[in-house]
Amino acid sequence: MRYFLWFLYVVLFTACSTARLVESHSPYRAEKPKIEKILVIGMTPLTEFRESFETRLQKEFKKHDVEAVTSISVLNGKLTPGENTEQQLNNLEKYLLEEGYNTVLLSKIVQVESHKDLRNSLYSLRGSYRSFKSDYYANQGIFQGDDINSDTKVYHTETSIYTLPENRQRELLWQGEIDLKNPKRVKRTIKQYVDLLISSLKWDGVLP
Structure with missing residues (x-):
């Protein structure tokens, strides 16, 4: 019954939404670490999109008693988008x-695809980054690109949550992929994206 209700929710939500959950994964089979204080980083060169996304997600986390802080309010002066060394990321951690x-x-x-490319697309969770530092370092070039530049594309997004344990054994807490189809209006797209993201985190037991 639980799986049927989740399937029904996804069908109804995505039928009128630009956001669609592709898949999600958590390596923790048993009890998951509790998110107490989280830094939210939207990796995009578009400042308006980044600020709106981080702020909205911050508010949603707060509803679940999680202290969330936007990267725009923390990283300025500590990191230069797209130009950071591994040592700088070590210092940030x-x-x-x-x-x-x-x-x-x-x-x-x-990944960005046109509609005609989708039938030949193989798209699955990458999970190739062991920590937030390696993930950020490998993908920081995004800040200098133009990742939303057309209304005829499908944008594959990946969201990862990493823990920052002092005695680290496993850092990836959760990872999910959401597709955005023709994201024309920033506010609407971000709302749908964040709502779907939070629902997925609750479903996978990452949020209460």
Whole structure:
């Protein structure tokens, strides 16, 4: 019954939405680490999109008693978008631990396709990054690109939540992929994206 209700929700939600959940995954089979304080990073060169996304997600996390902080309010002066060394990211991680953060969320566009390419597309969770540092470092070029530039595309996005344990054994807490189809209106697209993201986190037991 539970799976049927989730399937029904996805069908009804995506029928009138530009956002569609492709899949999600958490390597934790048993009890998952609790998100206490999380840094939200939207990896996009579009400042308006990034700020709106991070702020809306921050508000949604707050509804679930999670302290969330936007990267725009934290990273200015600490990182230069697209131009950071591994040492700078090590310093950032140290700073985050000192400030009480135990998780980091990275959200980014990983692939863009036209409609005619979709039938030949193979799209699945990558899971190739072991930490938020390796993920951020490998994809920071996104900040200097133009990742939303047409209304005739399908944008494949990936959101990952990493833990920041001092004695790390496993850092990836959750990962999900959401497709955005023809994202024309920023506010509407972000609302649908964040709503679907939060619902997925609750379904997978990452949020209460």
